[in-house]
Amino acid sequence: MRIVITDDRFGWIDEEKIALAGFPAELTVAQCHTEAEVLKACADADAILLNQAPMGRAVIEGLRRCKVISRYGIGYDNVDVQAATERGIWVTNVPGYCTEEVAEHALGLLLSAVRRIPMKDRGVRGGAWNLNQPIRRMSGRVLGIVGFGATGRAFWEKVQGFGFSRILVNDPHSEEKVLPGMFAQGATFDEVVEQSDFISLHVPLRGETRHLINGEVLGRMKRDAILINVSRGPVVDEAALVEALRAGRIGAAALDVFEREPLEKDNPLLRMDNVILTDHSAYYSQEAVSLLKSRAAVNARDVLEGRRPRTPVNEIP
Numbered sequence: 001m002r003i004v005i006t007d008d009r010f011g012w013i014d015e016e017k018i019a020l021a022g023f024p025a026e027l028t029v030a031q032c033h034t035e036a037e038v039l040k041a042c043a044d045a046d047a048i049l050l051n052q053a054p055m056g057r058a059v060i061e062g063l064r065r066c067k068v069i070s071r072y073g074i075g076y077d078n079v080d081v082q083a084a085t086e087r088g089i090w091v092t093n094v095p096g097y098c099t100e101e102v103a104e105h106a107l108g109l110l111l112s113a114v115r116r117i118p119m120k121d122r123g124v125r126g127g128a129w130n131l132n133q134p135i136r137r138m139s140g141r142v143l144g145i146v147g148f149g150a151t152g153r154a155f156w157e158k159v160q161g162f163g164f165s166r167i168l169v170n171d172p173h174s175e176e177k178v179l180p181g182m183f184a185q186g187a188t189f190d191e192v193v194e195q196s197d198f199i200s201l202h203v204p205l206r207g208e209t210r211h212l213i214n215g216e217v218l219g220r221m222k223r224d225a226i227l228i229n230v231s232r233g234p235v236v237d238e239a240a241l242v243e244a245l246r247a248g249r250i251g252a253a254a255l256d257v258f259e260r261e262p263l264e265k266d267n268p269l270l271r272m273d274n275v276i277l278t279d280h281s282a283y284y285s286q287e288a289v290s291l292l293k294s295r296a297a298v299n300a301r302d303v304l305e306g307r308r309p310r311t312p313v314n315e316i317p
Contacts, residue, residue, distance in 0.1 A: 001025040004045040006032045006053040019297035047300040057083040068303035091313040092299040097292045098283040103154035105282035106230045109254035139163030144196030152202035205232035215240035224251035230282040233257040256282045
């Protein structure tokens, strides 16, 4: 049997080797960036460990022996799941491996934006001192959380004690207006948008969430609102966000994900002082990556040994 890693982001495969120990398969590491490269590397693979390489219908229809596409990560928007299902190929992901990391990163972005820490750091390094920048107290204001799955809930847990007057939660999977036993209030999406001082996004990228935050939505936010995105880049209409920030229709944005990654050198976000940028690294800690790599390999091994994968995205009869 043959298992192919389409694109190795991390530079080592120790966890995969441990998870596959004793299993009679050749493990090959490629560095694919295009569908043509993926198909060339994986046409005869029995299992594919997929990171960020594209896995569209054209590739999937060219796979001759594949039984499972095991995605490194929670999201799987680079996989045509329908095409895989039609071919009888399992698609798996690794939910929960970085829940704490993403929540911590969102909190870090929130505090950095509110206290303008990156701007102050740049100022001190440039010789400035006690810069007169408008900063408002976080306590007593309204926090909005859009998406209340694992990372949204973990983020909510971490912001307890900051003294928010209200925490508004909008989740597409729940219509609860009061969340039992929690200092959080279920709200409509419109209520979160219009009433929150800070909005943190924790939704998956699906058809209904692509450009969820568009120009019209940005226009209804408070003028000093801070938007945090640690979910997926296309959840936010980036061009509309740039326009809103330039026009002062919202206060600031703190972003870990973008519509096109890595950022191109002419992206206007790079030149805006009211934007904090990180490099799609909210998921990262050494512990999280180790768990991710191990679980992705185990999903592939389960299928090749005739078992149902532990965290499937689709269903194969």
